[in-house]
Amino acid sequence: MPKVTLIEFNGTDHTIDAETGKSLMMNAIDNGIPGIDADCGGACACGTCHVFVEQKWFDATGESNPLEDSMLSMRPDREEVSRLSCQIEITDAMDGMVVRMPEYQM
Amino acid sequence: MNQIADMPDAVETPLDQIDFSDPRLLKDDSWHEYFARLRDESPVHYQAESPFGPFWSITRFEDIVAVDSNFQDFSSEPTIIIGEVGEEIPAEMFIAMDPPKHDVQRKAVQGVVAPKNLEEMEGLIRTRVQEALDDLPVGETFDWVEKVSINITTQMLATLFGFPFEDRAKLTYWSDIAAAGPQMTGGDIDPQERFDGLMECLATFTQLWHDRKAQNDDGFDLISMLQRDPATADMVDRPMEYMGNLLLLIVGGNDTTRNSMTGGVLALNQNPAEYDKLRADQSLIPSMVSEIIRWQTPLAHMRRRATRDIEFGGQQIKKDDKVVMWYMSGNRDERSIENANEFIIDRANPRHHIAFGFGIHRCMGNRLAEMQLRILWEEIMLRFSHIEVMGEPTRVNSNFVKGYETLPVRVHPL
Numbered sequence: 001m002p003k004v005t006l007i008e009f010n011g012t013d014h015t016i017d018a019e020t021g022k023s024l025m026m027n028a029i030d031n032g033i034p035g036i037d038a039d040c041g042g043a044c045a046c047g048t049c050h051v052f053v054e055q056k057w058f059d060a061t062g063e064s065n066p067l068e069d070s071m072l073s074m075r076p077d078r079e080e081v082s083r084l085s086c087q088i089e090i091t092d093a094m095d096g097m098v099v100r101m102p103e104y105q106m
Numbered sequence: 107m108n109q110i111a112d113m114p115d116a117v118e119t120p121l122d123q124i125d126f127s128d129p130r131l132l133k134d135d136s137w138h139e140y141f142a143r144l145r146d147e148s149p150v151h152y153q154a155e156s157p158f159g160p161f162w163s164i165t166r167f168e169d170i171v172a173v174d175s176n177f178q179d180f181s182s183e184p185t186i187i188i189g190e191v192g193e194e195i196p197a198e199m200f201i202a203m204d205p206p207k208h209d210v211q212r213k214a215v216q217g218v219v220a221p222k223n224l225e226e227m228e229g230l231i232r233t234r235v236q237e238a239l240d241d242l243p244v245g246e247t248f249d250w251v252e253k254v255s256i257n258i259t260t261q262m263l264a265t266l267f268g269f270p271f272e273d274r275a276k277l278t279y280w281s282d283i284a285a286a287g288p289q290m291t292g293g294d295i296d297p298q299e300r301f302d303g304l305m306e307c308l309a310t311f312t313q314l315w316h317d318r319k320a321q322n323d324d325g326f327d328l329i330s331m332l333q334r335d336p337a338t339a340d341m342v343d344r345p346m347e348y349m350g351n352l353l354l355l356i357v358g359g360n361d362t363t364r365n366s367m368t369g370g371v372l373a374l375n376q377n378p379a380e381y382d383k384l385r386a387d388q389s390l391i392p393s394m395v396s397e398i399i400r401w402q403t404p405l406a407h408m409r410r411r412a413t414r415d416i417e418f419g420g421q422q423i424k425k426d427d428k429v430v431m432w433y434m435s436g437n438r439d440e441r442s443i444e445n446a447n448e449f450i451i452d453r454a455n456p457r458h459h460i461a462f463g464f465g466i467h468r469c470m471g472n473r474l475a476e477m478q479l480r481i482l483w484e485e486i487m488l489r490f491s492h493i494e495v496m497g498e499p500t501r502v503n504s505n506f507v508k509g510y511e512t513l514p515v516r517v518h519p520l
Contacts (some may be wrong), residue, residue, distance in 0.1 A: 039457045045175040045464035048457075067175065070466050073209055076220045104221040106473050 002095035006051070008035050009103045018090045024099070025049040025086035035101040042086040047071040048105040049085040054098040061088045061097075077102050116140050121148055126163050126432075127156040127188050129292030129505045132406060138447075141165055141435040150419035157292070158189040161409070161428035162421070165435040167442035167460060169419055173410060173431055175465040177204055180410035180429055182467060187506050188409050188430055189290040197304075197350035201358075201467055212470065214338040215351060218266070218328050219474045226326050227265070231478060234261040235485045242517050247496045250515040254482075255367040262478060263359055268318060268327030273310075280307040281360035284353045291506040308349045315342040328355065355471075362404040363475045365509030367482060368499070369402030370394075372513060375495040377449045384451060388487050394451035395479040400459035401449050403434040406508040408463060434508055436460040492518040 001017040006028060008014075018027040028036045028049075037048035044067050053061050058081050064072070068087045072078050085099070113131070114124055116139035124140060131137035144151050144165040151163040164170050173180050185191045185202050200211035217223065238258050242248065256278055264274040283303045286293030311329075318329050332338040341348045374381040384390055410429045415422065423429060437459050438446045444453070462469035469475070486493065493515050500511040 037457055039459075039462075040171060040464050041458055043171050043175060043464065045171055046462075046468055070177075070205065070209070074212060074216065074466065074468075074470075076213075076217050104473070106219070106221070 002090060002092055002097070004090070004094060004096075005098045006033050006035070007098065007100045009101055018094070020090050020092060022090055023086050024051070024088040024090055025084070027090060028085060035105070036085060037105040038086060040086075044068050044071060044084060044087055047074060047084065050075060050077075050102050050105060051083055051085045051088075051099040052079055052102065053081045053083055053088075054100070055081055057094065057097040057099075060091070060093050075102075075106070077104075116143070121151065122154070125156050126151075126153055127158050127161070127292070127430075127505050129503050132505060132508050133501050133503045135501060137434065138438070141432060141438070144432075145435060145439055145441075150421040150423075152421065156188075159428065161188055161430050162423060164419075164429060164431045165439070167436040167439040170431040170433065170436040170460055171464050173418070173429060174408070174460075174463055174467070177466055179413055179416050181413050182208070182408075182410060184411075186408045186410075186467075187285075187290055188407065188428065189292075191290060197353055198347045199350035199354040201354055205466065208466065210337065211347075211351065214335050214341075215328070215332065215355070216470050217335070218331050218355075219471050221473075223326055223331075224474060224477055227474075228477060228481070230265055231262055232481050232485070234258060234265065235481050239485055239489055244517060244519055247514050247516050250371055250493070250513045251364075251368050251510050252512070255364045255510070258367065258478075258482065259360055259364040262363075263356060266328050266355075266359065267311075267314070268325055268329055269314065276307075276310070277356055278360060279303065280353070281356045284357050285361065285507060286504065291504040293504050304349070304353070307352070308345055311348065311352055312342060312345070315348075358469070358471055359474070361507045361509060362469075362471075363478050365404040365502075365507070366399050366402045366475070366479055368510040368513050369404070370398040370479070370483070371493050371515060372495060372499060372510075373398060373401050373449045374493075380449055380451045381492070384483075384487075385491070388484070390451050391480055391483045391487075392476070393453070393456040394483065395476050396456035396459065397449065397451050397453060398479065399461045399475070400437050400443075400456070402508065403437045403459075403461045404508055405461070406434045406504075406506055407432050408467070433460050433463065489519060490517045491520050494518060 003015055004018045005013055005015045014033050016031045025036060025038050025042060039048045040046035061083055068084050072082050144163055149166045154160050164173055181204050182202050183204055200208045235258055260274045260278050263277045264271050283295050283300045286295040315329055332341055407430050412423045412425055412427045412429055414425050440446045462472045496514040496516055499513040502509040
């Protein structure tokens with residue numbers, strides 16, 4: 001199980017043993033990590049599981065699709081390394097990955 | 107609309123003899139059985155005739171998410187209600203635009219509800235709520251809609267726009283007439299009155315724009331923000347775009363939160379055990395707010411238009427067909443929401459509702475709406491042990507706005 005660290009906006013960090021084949025969002029929810037709302041339940045339709053992937057891990061998270069890009073484009077706080085965590089499928093290559101959470105999900 | 111006949115029996119009538127666009131379904135709160143049948147028997151349902159023309163009804167939660175997320179096949183143009191808006195006022199609002207135009211316009215104003223601005227607004231909104239609640243007549247029955255829901259929402263809107271406070275009732279009026287055309291939603295407004303009212307709205311806001319510009323301060327009201335953003339700094343010179351976006355924000359901030367403010371009081375009265383839970387544990391307010399919004403679903407539907415022939419849910423939807431997503435029905439769909447027909451203020455996943463829509467048109471003011479309702483309930487709990495409903499509510503005559511005209515209540519101080 002790859003270890004993934006999620007850092008809340010206030011700096012609190014949480015390292016979880018992530019389950020491969022499942023989304024980062026589902027892993028965060030299953031581990032009770034605050035800061036990921038995931039209102040739509042993983043349909044890439046709400047933008048409330050936004051994370052910033054630490055640069056060196058960004059390529060490991062794969063390509064975003066046009067719908068994810070549309071949802072992210074509505075976020076005023078979007079950065080180059082923004083992703084929706086429901087669209088990141090955990091793989092063994094992500095062992096040690098760090099993602100930060102935004103101030104607010106909206 | 108021709109509404110002489112009684113509504114057909116909800117259980118016995120063949121589905122093709124029921125008009126699901128009839129505003130009486132909301133006016134009488136009789137929609138539950140009709141839409142439960144659609145979800146069970148015909149979840150992607152074609153209605154060949156209605157006063158608003160033929161349309162498809164989408165009634166299950168997952169199907170609504172699928173349509174709402176697919177802006178390529180299901181366009182928001184030219185409008186997002188079942189009826190037509192008419193061409194007398196070609197207001198341009200981004201809710202009724204597709205990408206890329208939608209994205210540019212939405213981006214220009216969405217900073218208004220960014221976290222930093224919400225924080226700045228919270229104190230002011232709380233003061234307004236406190237004043238409104240402190241003025242309520244104790245010991246007598248009054249109309250919650252007028253004295254609280256409309257009063258507070260209008261004050262908040264005036265604050266958001268930096269609108270002259272003494273004239274704020276105009277905002278409610280413009281919001282009401284904007285969405286109440288008979289050919290639009292089955293409402294009652296006279297088309298000439300609507301036209302005149304909206305022209306007055308535009309003239310007033312144009313003057314407000316120039317006055318604000320002359321003041322040259324750095325306010326966090328919506329108009330100052332539009333003036334500061336390079337993409338919208340000259341929006342006043344594009345009147346139909348300026349008005350369209352104003353109306354979107356006025357209606358979006360008015361009909362919605364106002365009716366959730368009333369719906370929450372009603373739901374707690376109908377579910378006294380939930381009221382007891384709230385009084386015992388006020389940390390439930392945020393999850394209750396989400397549950398109230400789900401329960402009320404202030405906007406009953408959004409409409410799309412198919413951009414091509416497409417198979418959906420086993421049905422053949424033709425290019426240009428109207429496709430109506432019934433949010434109120436999706437929010438009562440047991441397939442996606444456990445105990446969907448119960449009001450539960452501490453349910454496990456209260457944010458999983460469809461009242462804000464999904465996809466690129468998802469409600470932009472969702473966090474502001476939640477903040478307003480949270481502040482209202484925090485301040486209610488500091489003052490009143492109970493808001494008692496004293497009679498039946500009267501509801502709005504519309505197939506779009508799911509809301510209240512009146513709700514008689516009494517407040518009981520702590």
